Every structure is written in C-alpha cells, then in structure tokens.
Amino acid sequence: MSRILPAFALALAVGLGALLPRPAAAQDLSALARVDPAGSLVSDRSGGIDLTLALSQGVPWRVFSLTEPDRIVMDFREIDWSGLSRLGMLNSDLAADLRFGTYRPGWSRLVLTLTEPLALSRAGMEVDPATGRARLSARFEKVSAEVFAAQAGAPRDPDWDLPEDGLPRPAPRDGDAPLTVVIDPGHGGIDPGAVQGGLTEKDLMLQLAQAVRETLIREGDTRVILTRNDDAFVSLERRVAIAHEVEADLFISLHADVLAYGRAHGATIYTLSDTATDEASAKLAERHDRDDLLSGVDLTGKDDVIADVLMDLARLETTPRTEALAKALKLSIEASGAPLNSHPMRAADFSVLKAADIPSVLIEVGFLSSQRDRKNLSDPAFIDRMALSIRDAILAWQQADAAMRPLIRQ
Ligand SMILES: [Zn+2]
Known part of the structure; x- marks a missing residue:
C-alpha cells in the first residue's frame, strides 16, 4: 500500500x-x-x-x-x-x-x-x-x-524562505574602483519572458549579458556584475537593489520581448518615464511588472512621500546622464549595422529602471515577435556583435560622462 x-x-x-x-x-x-x-x-x-x-x-x-x-x-x-x-x-x-x-x-x-x-x-x-x-x-x-x-498570504518560513539579505550579495566597491557596470539579463527561472520560434528571452538575454561581461572585462578596467548568472528568478526590485549594493555607475537591462500588436522590430532603447511615449511601450512595462508579480512575492511596502521627494532630486541629476547613455547605445548599435527600431528611443514606467541615482536603461535588442529579429537573435555572431556595440556605448558614455560631470554638479 x-x-x-x-x-x-x-x-x-x-x-x-x-x-x-x-x-x-x-x-x-x-x-x-x-x-x-x-x-x-x-x-x-x-x-x-x-x-x-x-x-x-x-x-x-x-x-x-x-x-x-x-x-x-x-x-x-x-x-x-x-x-x-x-x-x-x-x-x-x-x-x-x-x-x-x-x-x-x-x-x-x-x-x-x-x-x-x-x-x-x-x-x-x-x-x-x-x-x-x-x-x-x-x-x-x-x-x-x-x-x-x-x-491569502505568503508564509514566512525559515526552512523555505531565504532572508531578504540571504541572497548572494556582491561586494560593494572600494574607494577608487573602476567603472562598475550592472548588466541585467531580463526574466529568468519561472518567468521565461517571451518564447517564440524555439527561442526563449531569458536564455538569450543571459547569453548576451555574459558576452557583454566578457568583452568589457577583456577591454580592461571595468567591473561587471550580472543580476543573475544562471536560470533563476530575480524580482525586479532585487535587480535594482543589486545595482545599489554594488554602487553601480550604470545599469542596463536586456530584453527581447514579443509585442502583440504594431510591427515592432529592431533594437529599441527605453528610459524611465511616468508617462509612456506610446501605447506599446506602456503595455511592455505593464507586462514586465505583471510577470514579476505573478512569479514572485513582494514583501516590501510602498515608498513614503519623503523618499519620493528625495528620489526626484536624485533624478534631476541622473536624467541627463541616462539620456546620454541611451543615445550612446543608439549610436553604437546603429554603427554596428544591427537593425534599429523606427523610433529607437522610447520611455515608459519600467520598475527595473527605478534606481533614482544610477543611469538606467532597458534595451529591447530585438523583438521575438519579428521574424527578422528572431533570425538575428538565433545567430551567435549577432549576439557577439550586439555585445560589442553595447560595450562600445558604455565606454563612450564613460568618457563623455566624466567630462560632463563637473558641469552638472555646478
Ligand atoms: Zn522582457
């Protein structure tokens, strides 16, 4: 029995x-x-x-x-x-x-x-x-x-739930450390992201993130941290927290989603905005929040009003630096010959871009709903080329940012 x-x-x-x-x-x-x-x-x-x-x-x-x-x-x-x-x-x-x-x-x-x-x-x-x-x-x-x-409610059980700080924690950097770059491969684990034509967003983006890390490290004086190194679920909030913990100079989230309507194709660079530039971008940000919510459990409260005001102040300084990063990425991807979207610079309310003091962008390197983009993304040579263009953009931005910073600070 x-x-x-x-x-x-x-x-x-x-x-x-x-x-x-x-x-x-x-x-x-x-x-x-x-x-x-x-x-x-x-x-x-x-x-x-x-x-x-x-x-x-x-x-x-x-x-x-x-x-x-x-x-x-x-x-x-x-x-x-x-x-x-x-x-x-x-x-x-x-x-x-x-x-x-x-x-x-x-x-x-x-x-x-x-x-x-x-x-x-x-x-x-x-x-x-x-x-x-x-x-x-x-x-x-x-x-x-x-x-x-x-x-309803998630039980807190020490046998099951890691403490919030029980996840692997990258060390914060020391005094004059090199440029610290956080690369965020979208989705992971229970949340596959887009799945189409035999391709899975979470796997492709991990591959791309690892390629970006390799080429940046080979270039020299750069510290690169990935928000995930394997096929694990990481909440959007945790991704932002990692960027803060390692005192990142910049944060780049990598995606290749499916857009159900419109003819979305080509690389698109997104920055944070309360008001989206267009309906499709708003839907894309909403869906990422929804995937995150469905897969994970958010145990944190809401920001209070004072924190919001401080965040707004931090953003005043960060916004032009974020825009410069987005622009550097657009130019570099364009120069690499990879197809760009017809409106390559867009904005929407992406939770993963909410570090107020760290220039943060999200790249849709292509859309898995587009046959041409799928063909590109299934080619390892394309992934390598995309990684190189992201590296070049980061290094170009670093130079321009160093030159601009004394002016912004005034
Ligand atoms: Zn995605």
Whole structure:
C-alpha cells in the first residue's frame, strides 16, 4: 500500500529518511524529482479544481495563496519540469494561467492563476513504496472573495524562505574602483519572458549579458556584475537593489520581448518615464511588472512621500546622464549595422529602471515577435556583435560622462 503524507509531514520526513520504510528502488531525497507529464493535470471537477502532479520521487512541498490576481502557489524542493507543457497540463476554466519553473536555486515553484476564488480543501503526496514514485493530489473548492482574501498570504518560513539579505550579495566597491557596470539579463527561472520560434528571452538575454561581461572585462578596467548568472528568478526590485549594493555607475537591462500588436522590430532603447511615449511601450512595462508579480512575492511596502521627494532630486541629476547613455547605445548599435527600431528611443514606467541615482536603461535588442529579429537573435555572431556595440556605448558614455560631470554638479 502507499502512504499518504501531508505537506509538512513530508518536509519533516526528509530528515528522518532512514526511519521510513525504504522503497525497493533506492530513493535519494536530495536529488531532483522529475515530473511525469503524462500523469500531471489541472482539471475542473464539480465546480472546483483537481491538481495532480506525478513525480519520479517524493519532495518536500508547500502550498499557499496570493491575491491580486488570485492565485495558488506551490513550492517544491526540487523539480525538473522538462517535458511538461502549460497547455498540456492546464485543462480548466477556473484557472487562467499556469506557470512553473525554478524559483531560486534549489527551489521550484508552480503558480496557478485563478479566474474565481478557490481555496485548498485537501492535499497529499502519495509515495509508492515499490517504485518510489510520488503523486501529489490537491483539491481546490470555491470560496467567497472575502474568505480567499483572509486566507491569502505568503508564509514566512525559515526552512523555505531565504532572508531578504540571504541572497548572494556582491561586494560593494572600494574607494577608487573602476567603472562598475550592472548588466541585467531580463526574466529568468519561472518567468521565461517571451518564447517564440524555439527561442526563449531569458536564455538569450543571459547569453548576451555574459558576452557583454566578457568583452568589457577583456577591454580592461571595468567591473561587471550580472543580476543573475544562471536560470533563476530575480524580482525586479532585487535587480535594482543589486545595482545599489554594488554602487553601480550604470545599469542596463536586456530584453527581447514579443509585442502583440504594431510591427515592432529592431533594437529599441527605453528610459524611465511616468508617462509612456506610446501605447506599446506602456503595455511592455505593464507586462514586465505583471510577470514579476505573478512569479514572485513582494514583501516590501510602498515608498513614503519623503523618499519620493528625495528620489526626484536624485533624478534631476541622473536624467541627463541616462539620456546620454541611451543615445550612446543608439549610436553604437546603429554603427554596428544591427537593425534599429523606427523610433529607437522610447520611455515608459519600467520598475527595473527605478534606481533614482544610477543611469538606467532597458534595451529591447530585438523583438521575438519579428521574424527578422528572431533570425538575428538565433545567430551567435549577432549576439557577439550586439555585445560589442553595447560595450562600445558604455565606454563612450564613460568618457563623455566624466567630462560632463563637473558641469552638472555646478
Ligand atoms: Zn522582457
């Protein structure tokens, strides 16, 4: 017979593995569990949702809910999701979206966005003693919006959640350190960004960020920090915090999104503005905030009024420097022969550009919705050429900025 373990009992059981009856097949609870797509499904039944996840072995897991939008979050240690498709698993009118992937190294997350408030009514993980295979079943039933809101919230659990400062922290720089550049490969982990024509934004941008770092370091006296070095989720807020922690001189976020309407193609450089230059740019910024919200949990409060005033003052000095950086990028990309958008300089309310005192820009190096851009981005030579043009822009900006700074300070 199989045994049924509730979430936290299994989490406990991991530490007591030796005391549990061992399955015939040797089971290593520290190894990655592989998902079995054929046995994994989200489906509607009697006005609620049944979720089943078939795994090669048992793993510790937990479940909680979040609001705005209403969603169910399941964390696991740790699942290899290879082979599972969103469309293949999601078969429900009560759920609008399903995403899964790495949350942070060692953790996996599944997020089910709901169209109606549903609460967990029961869940358990069954482990087959003969094969070691595990099956997680969870049932979610309709509740009122009030009940859902009252139950929602991310549990803070030291066994699961790193402290906010528990993430790898790059050292701040010393007195007269070289130019410090933060390169931010967009998306990551559970948030893939755009996926089209066999290309994935998060992977391409990590590749490009690493190429920029290499070419900058080869050039000499530059310190380059990436906001992520692997396929991990990093919140937008955390990306900005990293730039502050390392006392960055500039911040460049790299993207290759899909724009659903308009004929967007060619490299486009975005700066921060409360009012977007155009509808498409506004939508792009909104969608990045939404992806971030859906994947992560924002545990911080809002800025107070005083902080806002101080930020505005800092921005007065930063804005012309940011504009100079955007312009240097435009000229350099143009000179490299890579296609530019017909309006290559745009602005919108991108959360990742909100470091008030650090010149920050976001580059859409191309759009995965454009066939021509996709063709370019799938060519390693194009990625290298783009990396070189970003490097040249950074170095040109550094020179111009050093010359301008005494004037701005007056
Ligand atoms: Zn993006």
